[in-house]
Amino acid sequence: MQRLHPMLAAAGLLGFLLGGSAMAQSSSSAQSSASSVNGSSYSGQITGNGIAQYGLDTRPHRQLTVRLDTDNPNTRMKITQDGAADPPCQGTATPNVCSFRTEPGASYRVQVYLTRDAAQRGESTRFSLAVEQGS
Known part of the structure; x- marks a missing residue:
């Protein structure tokens, strides 16, 4: 019997515990750049039903602006507030x-x-996000 490598076993357990969100993330790649006091940027690529998700570091009572640049017009963004x-x-x-x-x-x-139709067709997109906080 072969023994599983500890990192593979841990990754498998993590995927099991996270459920569907781990699968959604599997077809995306993303990275973030250095944050500044008033803004930060992120970039990545998703394919099909993939989702790229980022937590935003915000301060209260500030105007937050998020801009999406993409090579596919079927790309969307949604910003949610926990709770x-x-x-x-x-x-x-x-x-x-x-x-x-x-x-x-x-x-x-x-x-x-x-979008749902683009995901079903297996389209992909490259994107970048610019996040700015004003006063």
Whole structure:
């Protein structure tokens, strides 16, 4: 009988514990660049049903603006607030820019994904996000 490598076993266990989100992340690649006081940037690539997700480091009562640049017009972003029923921004109306005022103690996430039809066709997209915080 072969023995599993500890890292592979740990990765398999982590994938099992995370459920479907681990599968969604498997077809995406993403990276973040250095953050500055007022902004940061992220870039990556997703294919099909892949989702790239980033936690945003925010300060309360600031104007937060997230800009999406992409090579595929079927790419969307959604920004969610942990614990809130409605997202501050959902990219269907204006898919390339989202701007809102942050709340105290709130945590925000941005998700980048392809529309359902594009995902079913197996399309892919390269993207970059620019995140800025104003006063």
